[in-house]
Amino acid sequence: MHALVLGSAAGGGFPQWNCNCTLCARARRGDESLSTRTQSSVAVSDDGLSWILLNASPDIAQQVHDNPQLHPRGGGRDTPIRAVILLDAHLDHVAGLLSLREGPPLHLYCTPAVMDDLTHVLRIVPVLRSYCDVQWHPIPVGDGQTDATFAVAGCVDLCFHAIALEGKAPPYSPRRAARGTGDTIALDVVDRRSGRRLFYAPGLARVGPRELGWMRAADCVLADGTFWCEEEMPEAGLSRKTARDMGHLPQRDRLIDGALQRGMMTVLAGLPARHKLLVHINNTNPILDPDSPERRELERHGIEVAHDGMEIVL
Template identity: 50%
Template sequence: MLLRVLGSSAGGGFPQWNCNCPQCDGLRRGRIRAQARTQSSIALSCNGQDWLLVNASPDILAQIRATPALQPARSARDSGIAAVLLMDAQIDHVTGLLMLRERSTPLPLLATPEVLSDIGSGFPLTSILSHYCGVASQAIACDARPFQIDALPGLTLQTLALDSKPPPYSPWRNAPRQGDNIGLLVHSSATGERLFYAPGLAEVTPALHDVMAGCAVVLVDGTFWRADEMQRLGLSTKSAADMGHLPQSGAGGMLEHLARLPAGVRKVLIHINNTNPILDEDSPERAQLAAHGIEVAYDGMEIRW
């Protein structure tokens, strides 16, 4: 099984176009050792030719150009993207759907009923796309039942409801529903191993810990280092929790949860906000991650399991 990280940043990318935080300014001026990143998305494949796109970033066209396997050129008009699965309805995870409008057939789109409702009304992407390629929507239940995708028979998937928040445009922003945000379990039939993906995660419950402990790889929310990161920098009045993310540091933070996983689990952070000091490869925070065996995802990273 192959996972390709198309984009590893949170919304806005890195550097963010209007941000002059220490990381963004440092990268532009060459003052820190860091890599630019596009907005969060991954692709999954069993054969390296047919792919499940997980989240459709606003940067999808640049990500496709950087990933030749997503354009196999088998016909005059072609794409390796066989289907799209959405983890939530956040702007940075769904806007790229509009960039796929030139398809000659309806775009297979998997999401929970809650996500489909948000992108059908509050941000009516499915309605807009009906005037172009169209969308073949498939509602998925976040009840951990295994399922497969017709175009990708080698993938076995399970989805789990996670504690987070729907996007700010959603009428349910302050009254989250089960299904607004999911985690994805991917099974490899070749090895029998599992991978867990959750770019937005506000809480690690005991049940979720057990799921993660049974995986070969966990690729999880790396948005913020501190709970008050945006507030400290004067960029927002909101905390990490207000935005539906569990920070890495502090009591009960992501580092504590990852440290409790079995030694053989590969631990990777993704969806990294431009303010997060782990983007600076020489920072004390990055050294702390390395000391705990925790990796930081980057655009183009490949994971096989």
């Protein structure tokens, strides 16, 4: 199995176009120690030739340009992208669908909750259908169903397992304040030939026993790396919202209602996976600086920070 990190930043990318935080300002001034990053997306393949997108970033055109694995190979029009699997309906994970309108029929895999938002609220799907055929393949998670196994034509040696997560629907969704099932999923991707497993969860609000079990079984974990600490945005003077308010588990341990909750760094440090990586990294997160004490702390725990163009072969 091949996993290609197309984009490693959270919404807005890095540097973010309207942000003048310390890290964005340094990157904009040309600090060579800071790598620019596009918005979060990963592609997976069973042979390195046919690829499936896990989320469609607004930066998908740039990501295809930057990764020759996704370039057309023959004929007047061609793409090795066989399908798109959406893990949620947030703008930074779905807006890139509009850039795929010139291609062949778009095979879209997502839960009914996500499809409902994209059809009736954001209305990306009706717009797309004015340009190309959109074929929806439902992932049956929701209404009490918390997981589902499915396959994708074009990558027959990969088996996908969707796992419902505690997460928030997008701000535009009428379900934003509700606690439903199917708004956010993680993916467990298994190579049928080798048995190797990839766990991908760019949006993870908490890690309970169920999520931890899936993560422990994986050879590679690509997990939510949005924030370093709970109060990161308020402390930077950029927002009143905490990591919890935005549906993300920070790297550092935090107190929730007087109880200590393990952060992502503690969770990942205890996993047996060969590859443990953080992805979907916000522009305020100090781990973007390779010389920061926060990055060194991650490295001491055997945790990597994913970067655009990183390819992992399992």
